[in-house]
Amino acid sequence: MAKEVNELMKVWVIDDKWTRDDAQKIMPDDTEFVVSNVNDDPKIISGNSEKAWDLILVDQNFQKDPELLSVFDGSGFVAQLHAVARKKNLKLPPIVIITQEPDLFANEVPAVGPNRPLNGGFIGREPQLAPVLDVEWLLAKPEADRDQEEVTKGQVYDLISSFKAASGIVGDNGISFNETIEFLRLPSGEQWNERAISDVRRALPPISHNPDRPDNPNRGPVSLIRWLLHSALPYPGLFVSDFYVSARLGIDRESLDKIVSNPQTEWARQLAQAAYSGPGQKLFSRRWWTAGLDLAALTVFELDRRDIQKSLSDLAGCTVSLIEVADPVVVWNEQLVESEIVEASAAVPVTPPGWPAECIKPWMLISEVKKHPWLGLMVDQADAAELGIQL
Amino acid sequence: MKAGIKFQPAGLCSSLQAIARTSSQQIDQKGRKELEDAASRFLTVASIPNRTHFLWKCAPFATRASTAYKAGENTKRVFAKFWFDWSCERSAQDPDWWIVYNGSVNVEFRLENTPDEIWSKYHIDVCEGGLHVDYDGNGNPSEELGDNPAEKGVRHCFSHIHVGKNIPRIPILLSTPPDVLEMALVELWPIDWKDTVQKTRSSESMKQHHMRQRRRIFSVSRSFNALLSRPYPLLALHERLPEPIVLS
Numbered sequence: 198m199a200k201e202v203n204e205l206m207k208v209w210v211i212d213d214k215w216t217r218d219d220a221q222k223i224m225p226d227d228t229e230f231v232v233s234n235v236n237d238d239p240k241i242i243s244g245n246s247e248k249a250w251d252l253i254l255v256d257q258n259f260q261k262d263p264e265l266l267s268v269f270d271g272s273g274f275v276a277q278l279h280a281v282a283r284k285k286n287l288k289l290p291p292i293v294i295i296t297q298e299p300d301l302f303a304n305e306v307p308a309v310g311p312n313r314p315l316n317g318g319f320i321g322r323e324p325q326l327a328p329v330l331d332v333e334w335l336l337a338k339p340e341a342d343r344d345q346e347e348v349t350k351g352q353v354y355d356l357i358s359s360f361k362a363a364s365g366i367v368g369d370n371g372i373s374f375n376e377t378i379e380f381l382r383l384p385s386g387e388q389w390n391e392r393a394i395s396d397v398r399r400a401l402p403p404i405s406h407n408p409d410r411p412d413n414p415n416r417g418p419v420s421l422i423r424w425l426l427h428s429a430l431p432y433p434g435l436f437v438s439d440f441y442v443s444a445r446l447g448i449d450r451e452s453l454d455k456i457v458s459n460p461q462t463e464w465a466r467q468l469a470q471a472a473y474s475g476p477g478q479k480l481f482s483r484r485w486w487t488a489g490l491d492l493a494a495l496t497v498f499e500l501d502r503r504d505i506q507k508s509l510s511d512l513a514g515c516t517v518s519l520i521e522v523a524d525p526v527v528v529w530n531e532q533l534v535e536s537e538i539v540e541a542s543a544a545v546p547v548t549p550p551g552w553p554a555e556c557i558k559p560w561m562l563i564s565e566v567k568k569h570p571w572l573g574l575m576v577d578q579a580d581a582a583e584l585g586i587q588l
Numbered sequence: 589m590k591a592g593i594k595f596q597p598a599g600l601c602s603s604l605q606a607i608a609r610t611s612s613q614q615i616d617q618k619g620r621k622e623l624e625d626a627a628s629r630f631l632t633v634a635s636i637p638n639r640t641h642f643l644w645k646c647a648p649f650a651t652r653a654s655t656a657y658k659a660g661e662n663t664k665r666v667f668a669k670f671w672f673d674w675s676c677e678r679s680a681q682d683p684d685w686w687i688v689y690n691g692s693v694n695v696e697f698r699l700e701n702t703p704d705e706i707w708s709k710y711h712i713d714v715c716e717g718g719l720h721v722d723y724d725g726n727g728n729p730s731e732e733l734g735d736n737p738a739e740k741g742v743r744h745c746f747s748h749i750h751v752g753k754n755i756p757r758i759p760i761l762l763s764t765p766p767d768v769l770e771m772a773l774v775e776l777w778p779i780d781w782k783d784t785v786q787k788t789r790s791s792e793s794m795k796q797h798h799m800r801q802r803r804r805i806f807s808v809s810r811s812f813n814a815l816l817s818r819p820y821p822l823l824a825l826h827e828r829l830p831e832p833i834v835l836s
Contacts, residue, residue: 392635491632498629499643524618541618560617579613583652 200388206357207228213275216304217260220254222346223339225354234273235259246281250290251357253278254336257296271296272330279331288417289292291333291360292322298432299337305329308427310533311571321534323480324431334480351479359425359476363418372421374398380421382475383486387467393435393488399555400428400435425477430447433527434556436473440535444525445494448509452517461514468493529559529573547575547585590677590727591716591829592689593747593808597634599800599835601627605655606793607773613784614773619649619670626765637683641727644691645673646765646819653700654776665700666707669773672765673730674714677727687832690723693768697775711750712760712768716826747808747833748821759825761808764835804835 208230210400220232233241236259248338261269268274271294278437282289298316307325319326321337336352339345366376366513370379374397383393387413416423429435443450500508510516520538528544530536544560552559563584566572573586581588604810608615608623615623633642648671650727674691696709724730748757762768774781784793810831818824 388638389632390638392632395635407832487631488635489627492636495629497634526621541621544619545617577612579699580617 205353206251206361207249208353209233209248210256210358211235211241211256211271213259215256223349223353225350225357228357235268242277242281242427246278247287251360251553252290252353253292254295254353255292255332257294257301258298268371269333272332275330275332289358291335291419292331292424293336293356294330294332295336295338297338299335301329301407302326307533307551309432311575312547312550313571317532322532324427325533327428328423331504333419334426354479355479356422359422360418362476363421367418367421369417370409371405371407372403372418374402374404376406377402377404377421380476381425384470387470387489389471389486389488389492392467392491393486396435396488398488401553401555402429419556422476424482428553430473430477430484432481432553432556433487433559434553435487437487437490437557438481438485438527438535441487442485442490444522444538445490445529446497446509447505447519447525448513448517449520452513452515452558455515456513456517464493464496464512465514491569499551526560528562528565530561531565531569531578533559545576545580545586547572548577549575590687590689591832592687592833593714594679594685594687594832595764595804595835597630600764601631602793603764603797603800604769606766606797607766607769610788610791610794612788613780614653614654614777615649615651619651622646622649622827623769631730634684640678642676642686643673644688648672648694648699649795650703651773651776654779657775666697666776667700667703668761668771668776669696669698670694670772672768675723675727685834688741689716689727690714691825693763693765695768695772699812704808710749712747712763713750713757714747714763717826759804759812763808766797766805767804771800807835808833 200279206228208224208228210230210540211230212232213235213299215232216231217232220230224230233245235241235256240245249251255271255274257271259268259274261267268277275292275294276531278292281287302315302319303317304314305326306312306329307322308328309325315326318337319335320337324557327334334378336349339349348548365381366380367373378394378397383390383396383397385391397453401424405420439453439573441449443453446453448456450520456465457472460466467489471486471493473484473486496512497509500512502508506517506519509519516570522538522540524541525538525546526541527535528537528539529547533549539562541560543563545563545566546558546559547561547566561572561575563586566576567586570588573588576584576586580586604623608620608627611620623646626644630642630644633639633644648669650667651670653665653667654667657663657666672691672693674688674693675688676688676691678782679687681684691714693712693714694709695711697707698705699707747760747763749760750757762771770781771788777784785791788794811829815821815824
């Protein structure tokens with residue numbers, strides 16, 4: 198049965214040290230939460246797993262001996278939770294690992310990219326690591342800092358409300374395509390709607406709708422969250438980041454902010470509407486509907502290019518600064534994080550293992566892929582031969 | 589209604605994308621990006637219901653250089669420069685279909701050691717046939733035709749190749765950007781291109797492209813059937829098309 202979206206948000210926190218007061222700092226208003234101490238309660242799972250949670254936050258480091266046959270850390274606990282859910286046919290909410298030590302997973306090999314360990318913290322690389330740990334997301338516990346706590350609180354709220362929205366829309370008979378569109382809050386009435394809907398189809402959402410019987414409860418509405426956070430939002434395809442918008446329109450990111458913060462023309466209004474404001478938005482830097490960007494970029498492409506700075510400023514209704522790069526492409530760094538906009542001849546498209554096939558292929562600096570054989574391997578063989586990239 | 593060639597953008601764009609994703613041995617990363625971007629632009633335009641005209645173009649880019657086009661030693665390294673511009677109008681009757689009524693697809697071959705000079709070229713025109721008419725960006729004739737149309741411009745065949753200059757104009761079966769581009773690649777790499785298509789990961793999408801290409805060529809060839817009943821078949825080639833050729 199569909200959940201009521203306006204009821205209290207219920208969060209279960211599993212930690213070895215955190216008290217209620219610690220957890221309170223990152224809890225949004227209207228949240229009812231329980232903090233379970235892994236050391237105090239041997240029946241922690243059986244007592245809690247069947248409750249209707251909207252989010253499960255699991256600490257990673259339980260300070261236990263890994264040699265003993267027991268759950269000794271958060272990711273082990275998650276495996277146990279999934280095992281219980283399988284056995285009992287439970288529908289789990291998003292599970293999030295929350296830790297003070299983002300470096301704990303430094304030796305883990307991410308789900309996307311070369312077969313190399315993370316070699317550092319997970320911040321900015323959550324979508325690459327979360328599938329490996331079979332969780333929906335990872336959060337760093339905020340330092341004693343009000344701003345950081347507010348950011349984390351916003352992210353927790355986003356995770357809870359995304360799941361509540363998904364549950365409310367999807368119900369228990371699987372996920373349909375129309376439910377996916379509703380979940381994503383596609384702005385209506387824009388000229389690019391049809392294209393956006395076809396982009397959603399191409400992005401392969403986890404459609405499982407079966408009107409006749411309930412879906413596998415273990416991975417119900419949370420599949421939608423998982424698809425959104427692990428594939429649709431992080432990689433360019435259905436959505437893109439400010440980097441791609443800037444490269445496509447040929448304007449710098451400050452100008453982009455100026456245009457959309459106070460749109461002065463119909464073109465600027467349409468562009469502002471293309472900014473993504475649906476579930477998961479607080480977990481990423483700003484995202485845009487690619488279909489909306491395509492339309493805005495088409496208008497730019499058809500401008501009189503003799504004085505492009507003036508033409509663009511007229512179109513945007515304010516003075517814009519151009520990016521000083523001819524033929525721009527967005528490049529991703531060695532860690533597969535977007536890093537800068539460069540000229541296409543300085544970069545090369547790559548095919549990282551695990552990169553969603555339906556997404557736009559990333560580009561990397563030629564100088565960067567020449568440094569490491571594991572990056573060179575992702576370059577097309579003909580490009581590698583032509584550019585002198587040794588494997 | 590404008591005549592010319594009637595097509596669905598999705599098919600031509602998929603063909604262009606298939607070539608872009610297959611041709612890394614023949615086209616560098618910048619050229620492949622130009623092709624992808626050109627395809628994406630038309631798909632965007634096609635998805636906007638109130639867009640009725642579009643100048644579909646692809647900026648010039650160079651292929652890699654080849655010596656495979658001719659047997660023997662001391663073969664000069666040659667590359668092709670490719671670009672196109674097609675003036676298109678959405679069909680009022682079938683909004684999923686567009687008609688190209690004016691424009692060209694261009695291939696210039698150049699020697700690698702003298703890249704600024706054109707070594708040989710071909711320019712494949714698409715037009716409605718009949719009198720030559722220039723159009724503005726909205727598809728309107730840019731100049732009124734006078735009382736004596738014979739004084740204005742030259743007569744065109746509907747789809748023809750210029751080799752070098754304005755004449756000769758030789759009727760041709762190939763007309764679309766992906767097919768003309770592939771022809772240039774086949775000219776430069778007559779044997780390797782087949783290997784490339786078979787060995788790359790995108791060979792499945794190339795199979796679909798070739799299926800569509802077969803149908804496109806057949807559609808154009810079928811339009812020549814009308815000449816069978818004409819007293820002056822060659823002159824008939826210069827008449828305005830009574831209706832668009834449909835690339836089914």
